[in-house]
Amino acid sequence: MIDIVGIIAEDFLNILLITLGGMLIALGVHLVPVGGAPAAMAQATGVGTGTVQLAAGAGLTGLVTAGFMMNVTESMALIIASGTIGAMIMISVTMIVGQWMYVYGVGCPPASAKVKYDPITKDRQDLYVSQGTEGHGIPTASFISGVIGAGLGGLGGSLIYYSLLSIENGLPEANFIGIASIFAIGLFFVNAVIPSYNIGGTIEGFHDPKFKKFPKAVLASFVATFLAAIMGVVAIGGM
Amino acid sequence: MEPLTGMGVMALIGAAATIAGASEDLESDVGSQSNPNSQVQLAPQMMYPHRIFNKAISGEPPSNALICAIGGTIASVLISSGASAVLALTIGAILAATVHGTYSVTSYLGRSASQKRFKQPIYLDIVRSHVPVMMGYAFITTFCILVVAYLMTTVLEHPFSLPLLAFIWGITVGAIGSSTGDVHYGAEREFQNVEFGSGLNAANSGNIVRKAESGLRNGIDNSWFCAKFGGPATGIAFGMTVFLSGWITVVFDASQSDALGWASIIAGAIIVLLLIIWNRNIEVAARNAYGPYKQDEEAEVAA
Amino acid sequence: MSAGGGGGGAHEAIPQNKLIAFGVIGGLVGIYAAYFLVDIIGPSMSFLGALGAICSIVWGASAVRRVANYGLGTGVPSIGMLALGIGVIATTFGLAVGGIAGPLVALVFASLIGLVVGMLGNKVLNMGIPIMVQSTTEIAAAGALTIVGLSTSMIGTFMFFDEIVNGVVVAQGVASGVMTTGYIAVIFIAGGLAILHPYNANLGPDEKQDRTLACAFEKGAIAMILAGIVATITPFASGSITILIGIAIWYVSFSGYYKRVKRDAFMVTGSGLLPSKEELE
Numbered sequence: 101m102i103d104i105v106g107i108i109a110e111d112f113l114n115i116l117l118i119t120l121g122g123m124l125i126a127l128g129v130h131l132v133p134v135g136g137a138p139a140a141m142a143q144a145t146g147v148g149t150g151t152v153q154l155a156a157g158a159g160l161t162g163l164v165t166a167g168f169m170m171n172v173t174e175s176m177a178l179i180i181a182s183g184t185i186g187a188m189i190m191i192s193v194t195m196i197v198g199q200w201m202y203v204y205g206v207g208c209p210p211a212s213a214k215v216k217y218d219p220i221t222k223d224r225q226d227l228y229v230s231q232g233t234e235g236h237g238i239p240t241a242s243f244i245s246g247v248i249g250a251g252l253g254g255l256g257g258s259l260i261y262y263s264l265l266s267i268e269n270g271l272p273e274a275n276f277i278g279i280a281s282i283f284a285i286g287l288f289f290v291n292a293v294i295p296s297y298n299i300g301g302t303i304e305g306f307h308d309p310k311f312k313k314f315p316k317a318v319l320a321s322f323v324a325t326f327l328a329a330i331m332g333v334v335a336i337g338g339m
Numbered sequence: 340m341e342p343l344t345g346m347g348v349m350a351l352i353g354a355a356a357t358i359a360g361a362s363e364d365l366e367s368d369v370g371s372q373s374n375p376n377s378q379v380q381l382a383p384q385m386m387y388p389h390r391i392f393n394k395a396i397s398g399e400p401p402s403n404a405l406i407c408a409i410g411g412t413i414a415s416v417l418i419s420s421g422a423s424a425v426l427a428l429t430i431g432a433i434l435a436a437t438v439h440g441t442y443s444v445t446s447y448l449g450r451s452a453s454q455k456r457f458k459q460p461i462y463l464d465i466v467r468s469h470v471p472v473m474m475g476y477a478f479i480t481t482f483c484i485l486v487v488a489y490l491m492t493t494v495l496e497h498p499f500s501l502p503l504l505a506f507i508w509g510i511t512v513g514a515i516g517s518s519t520g521d522v523h524y525g526a527e528r529e530f531q532n533v534e535f536g537s538g539l540n541a542a543n544s545g546n547i548v549r550k551a552e553s554g555l556r557n558g559i560d561n562s563w564f565c566a567k568f569g570g571p572a573t574g575i576a577f578g579m580t581v582f583l584s585g586w587i588t589v590v591f592d593a594s595q596s597d598a599l600g601w602a603s604i605i606a607g608a609i610i611v612l613l614l615i616i617w618n619r620n621i622e623v624a625a626r627n628a629y630g631p632y633k634q635d636e637e638a639e640v641a642a
Numbered sequence: 643m644s645a646g647g648g649g650g651g652a653h654e655a656i657p658q659n660k661l662i663a664f665g666v667i668g669g670l671v672g673i674y675a676a677y678f679l680v681d682i683i684g685p686s687m688s689f690l691g692a693l694g695a696i697c698s699i700v701w702g703a704s705a706v707r708r709v710a711n712y713g714l715g716t717g718v719p720s721i722g723m724l725a726l727g728i729g730v731i732a733t734t735f736g737l738a739v740g741g742i743a744g745p746l747v748a749l750v751f752a753s754l755i756g757l758v759v760g761m762l763g764n765k766v767l768n769m770g771i772p773i774m775v776q777s778t779t780e781i782a783a784a785g786a787l788t789i790v791g792l793s794t795s796m797i798g799t800f801m802f803f804d805e806i807v808n809g810v811v812v813a814q815g816v817a818s819g820v821m822t823t824g825y826i827a828v829i830f831i832a833g834g835l836a837i838l839h840p841y842n843a844n845l846g847p848d849e850k851q852d853r854t855l856a857c858a859f860e861k862g863a864i865a866m867i868l869a870g871i872v873a874t875i876t877p878f879a880s881g882s883i884t885i886l887i888g889i890a891i892w893y894v895s896f897s898g899y900y901k902r903v904k905r906d907a908f909m910v911t912g913s914g915l916l917p918s919k920e921e922l923e
Contacts, residue, residue, distance in 0.1 A: 142538030157514025232540030453846025500824025
C-alpha cells in the first residue's frame with residue numbers, strides 16, 4: 101500500500117507548483133482573444149474558434165517544446181521558458197494567418213467593438229466596425245493580449261509537466277514521462293474549460309470588460325487543480 | 340545529432356506539416372465543420388434548406404486529434420510487431436480515415452434528421468459523393484501528421500510516444516484550421532451574396548448561398564473556392580508553427596549547453612516580436628486601404 | 643460551435659436514473675469480469691472490459707445530452723474534454739492507489755472532482771444550470787469508467803503496476819502497458835468523442851433520445867475495435883475476439899441508427915431539388 105500522507109508531505113512543493121500551473125492556465129485563457137462561432141463569420145473580434153480549443157492548441161504546442169527541452173537539460177527555468185515560447189509562437193502564427201483571412205480574404209480591417217480606442221495603439225476602433233457586427237479581426241491590443249495569454253498557458257502547462265517529472269519515486273524519468281504528459285494534458289483541459297465557462301463564448305483580451313471576471317475562474321481552478329494535483333503526486337510518487 | 344541532419348529533418352517536418360494543414364482545412368470545408376457550420380445548421384430554420392454537408396464532429400481539434408491518435412496508435416502497434424514504418428503509417432492513416440468516415444456519416448444523417456420540422460431533406464448522393472472526399476483529405480492529414488510525429492520521436496528523440504505526439508499535433512492542427520482557414524469559408528464563401536468587404540451582418544444570419552455556378556451548391560464547391568486561399572494559408576500556419584517551434588531548438592541545441600538553450604528562447608521571442616510588428620503593419624495597411632465604415636459624427640458636429 | 647439547445651429539459655423516453663444504473667453497473671461488471679475471467683479462463687475474455695466501457699459511454703452520452711440541451715455557451719465539446727480530463731486524472735490516481743479496488747476508487751474520485759467542478763461552475767462562475775452539478779459528476783464518472791474499461795480490454799488487467807516475479811515481468815500493468823506507450827491518447831480521445839459526438843451529431847429541435855443513444859453504441863463499438871487492435875500485441879489480452887465483437891456491435895448499432903434516422907427525417911432521398919416554397923409553408 102502506498103504511504104499517501106508521506107508522499108503528500110514530501111512533495112508538497114510539487115503540489116503547490118502544479119496548482120500554480122493550473123491557475124496560470126486559467127488566467128491565460130482569459131487573455132486569448134476568441135470570438136467563438138461569430139468570429140468565423142467576421143461577426144466578432146478575435147480568433148474564430150472556441151476558447152478551449154485554441155488554448156489547448158497553444159498550450160499543448162508548448163508542452164511539446166517543453167518536453168523536448170526537458171529531455172536535454174536539467175534547468176527548470178529553461179524548460180518552463182521553452183514551453184512558454186512554444187505556445188507563444190503557435191498563437192502568434194495562428195493569429196497572423198487569421199488576420200490575413202480577415203484582411204485579404206474577407207476584406208475588413210481589424211476592429212474592436214468593446215473599446216472606442218485601442219488601448220495600445222490609440223487607434224479609433226468604432227468607425228471601423230462594419231454594420232451589424234461586434235467587430236472583426238485581431239487589433240494590436242488583442243494580438244498582444246493573446247501572445248501573453250498563450251505564454252501563460254504554456255508556462256502553466258510546462259510547470260505542471262516539470263513538477264510531475266521531478267517527483268522522486270526511485271524510477272528513471274523515462275518510465276513515467278507517459279503518465280506525466282497525459283496527466284498534464286488532462287489538467288490542461290480541465291483548466292481550459294473552467295475559464296471558458298466564465299467567459300461564455302467570446303472575449304477580446306485584457307481590455308474586454310469580461311476580463312475583470314478572471315479572479316472567479318482562477319479561484320475555481322485553484323480548488324479543482326489542488327485536488328487533482330494531490331492525486332497526481334500520489335499516483336506518480338507511489339510508483 | 341549532426342546539425343545538418345537536424346536541419347534536413349526539420350525541413351521535411353515543416354513540409355509535411357504544411358500539407359497536413361492545407362488538407363485539414365479543405366476537409367473541414369467539404370464537410371462544413373466547426374464554427375462556420377453554425378450557419379449551415381441555422382439555414383433550414385430560416386427557411387433556407389440546402390444541399391451542403393453538415394458535419395459536426397465535436398469541434399475540429401478533437402476530431403483531428405481523434406484521427407491522428409488512431410493513426411498513431413495503429414502505426415505504433417504495427418511498428419512494434421515488426422512492420423516497416425512507411426507501411427505502418429499508411430495503414431494507420433487509412434484506418435483513421437475510415438473511422439472519420441463513420442463519424443462524418445452519423446453527423447450528417449443525425450443533424451439533418453433532427454431538423455425535420457424545418458423540412459431539411461437527407462440527400463444520399465451528398466453522403467456518397469462527400470464522404471470519400473473527406474476520407475481522402477483525412478488520410479492526407481493523418482499521414483502527414485504521423486510523418487511529423489514519427490520523425491520527431493525517432494530522429495529528434497522527442498520523449499513523448501508516437502500516439503501521444505500525433506494526438507497533440509492533431510489538437511493543434513484542428514485549432515489552427517478552425518482559427519484561420521475556416522474564416523475564409525465562414526465569412527466569405529458562405530455569404531458571397533452580400534457585398535465584399537465587411538463582416539456578416541447579424542440580420543443576414545442563416546442566409547447562406549445555396550446555388551452554385553452550376554446547380555445547387557454543395558461542400559465540394561466550397562472546397563474549390565477555399566483551396567484558393569483558406570486552405571494553403573492554413574497549411575502555412577501549421578507548417579510555420581511546427582517548423583518554428585522545432586527550429587529554434589535544433590539551431591540552438593540546448594543539449595550542448597544551457598547558454599545555447601537560452602539563445603533558442605531569445606530566438607523564439609524575436610520571432611514572436613516580428614510577428615507582432617507584422618500584424619501591426621497589416622492592421623495599419625488595412626485601415627488605410629479600406630477606410631472607416633461610417634463618418635465620425637462627433638468630428639462633424641465640432642466642425 | 644453550433645447553437646446549443648433551446649433550453650429546458652430534454653425529453654427522455656428512458657429515464658436518466660436507469661441509464662446511470664446501466665452505466666455504473668454495466669461498466670463495473672464488465673471491468674471486473676474481464677479482470678477475473680482473464681485470470682481464470684484466459685486472455686480471450688479481455689473483450690468484457692470494452693463492453694463495460696460501452697455501457698459507460700452510453701451513460702455519458704446521455705448525460706451530455708441532458709446538460710448540453712441547456713446551452714452551455716461554449717459548445718458541446720468543452721464539457722466532454724473537461725470530463726475526460728478529470729477522468730484521466732482520477733483513473734491514474736484510482737488505479738495507482740486502489741489495487742483491486744482501483745476502478746471503484748477511480749469512479750469515486752472522478753465523481754468527486756466532477757462534483758466540485760460542477761459546484762464551482764454554478765456557485766463561483768454563476769452558470770445557473772440546474773443540472774450542472776449532477777451532469778458534470780456523471781460525465782466525469784462515465785469518462786473514468788470508459789478509460790478503465792478500454793485499458794483493461796487492451797492489456798487484460800487494470801492493475802497499475804507490472805507484476806514482477808524474480809525480476810521477470812509476468813504481467814504488464816496500466817502504467818507501462820497503456821500510459822508509457824501512449825495508447826492512453828487514443829483511449830482519451832476515442833472514449834471522449836464517443837461520449838460527446840452522439841448528442842453533438844444529433845443536435846437539433848427534433849433530436850430523439852433513442853437515436854442519440856444508438857449513435858453512442860456505434861461510437862463505443864469503434865472505441866472497442868481500437869482497443870482490440872492494441873490488444874493484438876499485448877500478451878494478456880486477446881485482440882481478435884474484441885475486434886470481431888466490436889464489428890458486430892458496430893454493424894447492429896449502425897443499422898439501428900440508420901433505421902431511426904429514416905424514421906425521424908423529413909425525407910431521405912437519393913437525390914433531388916430543395917423543397918419548394920409551397921412545401922416550406
